[in-house]
Amino acid sequence: MSARPSFLRVNEKPLKERRDIMTNKSNETAIQHIPLAKLTPWDGNVRRTGASEGIDELAASIKAHGLLQSLVVRKGKRGKYEVVAGRRRYLALKALLKSGAIGKDYPVACRLADEELDATELSLAENIVRLAMHxxxxxxxxxxxxxxxxxxxxxxxxxxxxxxxxxxxxxxxxxxxxxxxxxxxxxxxxxxxxxxxxxxxxxxxxxxxxxxxxxxxxxxxxxxxxxxxxxxxxxxxxxxxxxxxxxxxxxxxxxxxxxxxxxxxxLDPELLDRLVLDKLRIAASAVTEEGWRWVEIVSELDYGRLATFERRYAEPAELSDEDQAELDALTAEYDGIVDTDDEDQIERLDAIDSRIDDLTAKALRWTDDVLELAGAIVSVGHGGDIRIERGLVRPEDAPAEDAGSSDVDHDADEPAVKLSARLVEDLSARKSAAISAELAKRPDVALVVVVHALALGSFYTYARGHSCLELSASVPAIGQSLYDADGCIDLNELETVRESWLAKLPQNPGGLWGWCLEQSHEVLLQILAVIAARSIDAVQSKGMAEGASELLHASAVAEALGIEMAGHFTPTADNFFGRISGKAIGAAIAEAKAVTLAPGWSKMKKAELAALAEREIAGSGWLPKPIRLSNSDDLDHGDESPNLKAAC
CATH class of the missing domain: 1.10.10 (Arc Repressor Mutant, subunit A)
Known part of the structure; x- marks a missing residue:
């Protein structure tokens, strides 16, 4: 057997002899109180990492509770004593000395180490032979x-x-x-x-x-x-x-x-609702003073509700020279600091933004005819601000107009595999929102999509159903089909883009033509991309065939955009697995993991199985069929599992 390395040969005396020496001497050696000024750290202390960490906390404890454990020292040079064990307690005492809490002559409880014992072993023993409190x-x-x-x-x-x-x-x-x-x-x-x-x-x-x-x-x-x-x-x-x-x-x-x-x-939703209502009432009171036919308070305003109103718009008004100068100065200041990460500048940005909104509102004038006809809705915005929609005309107040229908009747056979109609609609709405969000970033593709849709209506008969684009006065209310519209990142992103362009466009549609004539080709393409994106409708509503031409075209548009739906949607217990049958959950796991289900899984409760599916499928890229765009979204497991079809 080879000799032990030198760093392990701490003390070559027999264990029993060392134990006897330590036991006898520790009994014989009484605690001595040595002035702090006579103590000095020993250079050979084995604790080299983290020795100075937590010293302030230890000092506070010593100040409050006293020195609960004595130091172990040995005689040094010129009347000093070297601290062999208890270096952190020594450093804490020095910290108290520096703060003035104790003096140089503070008596420190010490035990004098036996000269026959190796100091390194003592230092090592103190740091190893102890168990930290749980x-x-x-x-x-x-x-x-x-x-x-x-x-x-x-x-x-x-x-x-x-x-x-x-x-x-x-x-x-x-x-x-x-x-x-x-x-x-x-x-x-x-x-x-x-x-x-x-x-x-x-x-x-x-x-x-x-x-x-x-x-x-x-x-x-x-x-x-x-x-x-x-x-x-x-x-x-x-x-x-x-x-x-x-x-x-x-x-x-x-x-x-x-x-x-x-x-x-x-914890008190009733109080919160009352406070919200108070905020909305204050805002509504100010809006009422503007002279509208009606003002309504709605805590939650969705796209579907807004779609029931016709719109009237304010006319542009001239700002005073003073207001215009202030607006120009604020706009220039905003542009100069908009990319900052400085907290103070961010607060300044908020203040500038609020003031710009106030000045911009002055540049609009509502005519008496509009005020007599239309109203306004005051609600809570997505960002926790006050949202005011003005110029809304109720159906009963609007002049009667003929309404047409352009619904396309698809008499394709019902698909052999069906999730619930509501779930299919929700998933396909997410797909539609994803396509829209990506299309808004790609004017080149948007141009092709729009020209294609317009050409279908201009050169072909009854061919409108071959495009997923709805180029009409209304925009598909995708949010109504979503299980959690507020949580749909793609839909919120598209709304942010829309709001940014609304701030740049003339509020009155009558001024839009002249404005467009003044814009560059690049700006028009950017706007066209947003228009096309907001018109996308890839929702598979109840009764629509799985292979409907609109849905096939939606997948073709997505392929042109290079979309991967796995980056836009992750199936979880909340948004998918908890909304399908237990058999369908098991089949989804089997398909995603390419494994045969263990027999015990079938005995799990649905909630347990849904949570298991979320965990097992996470990161696999597996998607429910209604949200898949094309074969590129399918895993390399062949066609969809027959068990999944039957179980859904």
Whole structure:
């Protein structure tokens, strides 16, 4: 057997002899109190990494509780003592000396090391032969201090940590003992304990713990189940009112101490709705003074509701020289700092933007005829602002007009495979929104799409159904077909593009022709792309054949754009798997993973199976058939599983 490396040969004395020396000497050597000024660090201390970390916290603890563990020293040169074990405690004492909390003559409890013992071994023993306190025990200890009457600020000061850290430890200490026990046993990690800490209800925590299978115990899932009846601070209504305002008026909030400081969950929806209504009423009062025939308050205004109104528009008005000069200056300032990341400049941008809106409104004039005929709707905008739609004419107030129908009757056979009509409509609406969002970025393709659609109507008879484009006065209400229109990124992106162009176009359609004549070819192509994008309708509505020509053309447009739907939609338990049958879920997993389902999966509850499917299929690129564009979106598993067809 080869000799041990030198770095392991700490002390070659027999183990029993070393143990006897340490035992006897430790009993004989009493604690000595040595002035701090006579102590000096020993250069051979084995802890070299992280030795200076947490010194402030340790210093605060020593100041509050005293030195709970003595230092081990040996005699050095010129009457000094070298600290062999307890270097961090020594550094903490030096920090207290520097702050003026103690003096140079502060008596430090020390034990003099036996000269026969190797100092390196002592230093190594102190750093290795100890067991750190489990975090769960820390949580409960902080909780017991609080229950014993200690304030958060006092605890923080005594241990040299932030009040937020103490609050976090207290919150974790109040998690159900069942959850903490699982954490102690290593069955779950700290992030999951933090998720359970969002609620103080032990019964709810334990119910979710027992109902959720191991593979579904994710922090996001736990938080969602514990707060399903609460309103997150990201909700547009909360953003309109302001979370601070809601709290100042007595609104209870459940804080998530492990997220951003301004996050939380609103617990009083009735109070929130009243505050939202108050905001909308103030705005509506100002709009009413403008002289409209009617003003209505609607907390949620969707595209379908707006589509029921005719529109009237304001006429351009001249700004005063003073207002025009201010508008020009603000516009130039905005353009100069719009790309900044500076927080102060961002606040300035918001202020400029608001003032530009005010000045722009002055450049429009509503005629008396329009005010007598039309009204306005005041609602909450997507960004948590006040949204005002003016110039709306109710159907009963508008002059009667003949209405035509251009519906195309598709008498194709019903597809052999069918998801629910509502789900198919939702999925295909997502596809339609994705195509629109991409088409708006590609004027070259948009030009081809528009010319194709116009040529069909001009040169061919009854050929309109061969294009997915709806070049008409109305825009397809894709949002009505979506399960979660507000959460559809593509639809929101398209709306942002539309709003940016609305700010540039004349408000009155009568001035659009002259404006267009003055624009460059490039600008017209950009507008054309947006027009084409907003006209896309690839929704497979109820009764429409799967192979309808509009849908086939939609896939052709998507192929020209190079769209990959996997980048626009990910099937989850919420948006897909939870809305189909258990057999269909199993078939989807089998198709996506190219495996045969284990027999036990068929015995799972639907919710469990849906969550499993979300986890198993994540990252595979698999998509439900209604949202696929072409064969490029299919996996290399052949045609769609017959089991999926039958089960859906």
């Amino acid at each position: 975090p769960a025990d820390q949580f409960e200890a902080f909780r017991d201090l609080m229950d014993g009457g200690s304030a958060i600020a006092d605890i923080a000061a005594r241990f040299g940590v932030s009040e937020k850290l103490v609050a976090q430890r207290l919150r974790l200490g109040r998690v159900s003992p069942v959850i903490l026990d699982a954490y102690r046993k290593g069955e779950i990690n700290l992030e999951l304990v933090q998720a359970f800490a969002i609620s103080d209800d032990h019964a709810a925590q334990e119910r979710i713990w027992s109902e959720l299978p191991d593979w579904e115990r994710y922090p996001r899932t736990v938080k969602r189940l514990l707060t399903e009846d609460e309103i997150p601070s990201s909700d547009k209504r909360v953003r309109l009112v302001g979370l601070d305002t809601y709290i100042e008026l007595g609104g209870p909030v459940r804080r998530d101490l492990f997220e951003a400081e301004d996050s939380g969950y609103v």
